[in-house]
Amino acid sequence: MFKLIHQDKNSEARLGQLTTTHGKIDTPCFMPVGTQATVKTLSPLELEQAGAEILLCNAYHLFLRPGIEVIHNAGGLHRFISWPKTILTDSGGYQIFSLALFRHITDEGVEFQSHLDGSKSFLTPELVIEMQQGLGADIIMPLDECVHYPCANDYARIAMERTVDWARRSKSILTDRLDRQLLFGIVQGATYEDLRKECINKLLDIDFDGYAIGGVSVGEPEVLRYNIISLLLDNLPKSSARYLMGLGMPEDILQATEAGSDMFDCVIPTRFGRNGTAFTHEGKLTVRNSPYISDYQPLDSECSCYTCQNFSRAYLRHLFNCSEILGLRLVSLHNIHFYLELMRNIREAIQEDRLVEFRQEFLNKYNQNNKP
């Protein structure tokens, strides 16, 4: 399912291709996030035209609304949202630990109260896999226990061992499926190197279709985060896809790609887009700010997206100033395009063994201006 195409000669970065029942994905890849079965403000057609090959949706949110059965009876998530390509669903582990009003975790599973209406649910690893089978996603994730920073070593061990046990149980109920979904193992262990390594070894013994790094960007200092990420990437098999969950900014993606990550997801491009902050080759730009009132340039003169080809900063500022939805759409679309274009450029640079230079050139330009 994962094919390593080229190993960069000057870094750990890799060019690869992931194959699922709904298509091929060139890696390193960025997955736009459609938490509630929609990438906020954008249509699936726009995402396809921007070059997205895979979307991430969230099983926890879809379990709460509209319910797995509604989507299953629609013919599955692909048909429900009208997305013909690959979908990865997150298990909801992270959401239960960050959004739920209340949670009680045991080795059996987790009881929690919905962040929407306080209703109680009890989810086990088996139920979470069944949910994702009902949704019909191409790549699915086991329920895991994600801890925040800081976390005591003894609790981090308990959470890590539980995550491994749940991963084993998740895999065991998948064996009979013909139309096989890819199941990734999630590495936990907080900021403890020994726990992280132990987790990797245990997951490798079970054997998954790919490996995800969970529990990063949960409040830890940046330097600690990158030490852990690098350590994990060094210890994961080169033959498997490695998915760094939930990161990040363009500079994070470049750094983690150079260290050997293959897959990324993040809400930042659309969240920033809805706030009127655009990513450009010359840095971030907050389009609602007053300097743009009569700035007739596109957001990014190097960009070929629909927004940049048709609209000025002055128009976008006007839309945000008037709370017009088209503004949220156009900046979100640009940002998604910017991220997907960044990934295309990254892949090209890896192919030509010049990712290290590309990253430096990109960052020199990206950091040169402090735009309003």
Place this chain on the structure above:
Amino acid sequence: MFKLIHQDKNSEARLGQLTTTHGKIDTPCFMPVGTQATVKTLSPLELEQAGAEILLCNAYHLFLRPGIEVIHNAGGLHRFISWPKTILTDSGGYQIFSLALFRHITDEGVEFQSHLDGSKSFLTPELVIEMQQGLGADIIMPLDECVHYPCANDYARIAMERTVDWARRSKSILTDRLDRQLLFGIVQGATYEDLRKECINKLLDIDFDGYAIGGVSVGEPEVLRYNIISLLLDNLPKSSARYLMGLGMPEDILQATEAGSDMFDCVIPTRFGRNGTAFTHEGKLTVRNSPYISDYQPLDSECSCYTCQNFSRAYLRHLFNCSEILGLRLVSLHNIHFYLELMRNIREAIQEDRLVEFRQEFLNKYNQNNKP
């Protein structure tokens, strides 16, 4: 600029074509409303693909935000909003009389306070024409005085005579222009037949490029409205375009077309769309309602729009239930498509002298169900 192509043999309906510097518009036509330089939630590309040939924007709103100069310096309204086809701008008469916090009207012009921030402005008919010249719209409207229902006869006369005087002053400053904009005269006179007729005759003496019926849908009973509309259409020259301002529902458009109206604008398709109410051939449908939770049909099985070709009522209900912007977009897009398709069908029916039958068939089906 207006060519009468075919007069329906069985009604007052007419097929025509309006020519502006930005294109030809088949009439009867519907103009999607882009009050603040955007048809709410939709991109210009979507409007073009739905078949829109002309948009309406509002000079009053654009004067307040972002200001006429910002748009003029962008190269005009067409470039600012990236719309290559025809634009009609409304003068703002109606908005000053319905939105402004305070207004003081004299024969010279109108002083008012912005509904946004209370700032004071004084507008004359001349300034309003200059604003619309600055915007570069293809069809422009003179400042008029719009009264609400009920209105005493003596005040309705004052407002009508002032509207005529302002129309004359508006026309007199247009004479020198090379790149000529079309100027329409607006018929006022409240619900008084004699005042309305007198207004028409005075406007005809001045001679405009088209005639608009203003001051309808301002609180008057429906039967009175249609008497006035029919009377006016009977008295307007057959050789000119007739624009019925601000109406309406599909049944209103059908009725007024049959009486001889050529142009319509209304915020209803997008406003209803944002509330989750879709127009269908079987009547209106409120998609957030619970019966649609697992209804996998499209909004309208007869519709060829992007929404109906790709998404179910169940998905749209989910989007509204989660307050997702894509829901507002998709139902607004469908509604605009529905209106533009209705106009195409109306034109085809007029061409074949069967508008009366078409209207009856449409309404039989449209009114048959009371959907939730």
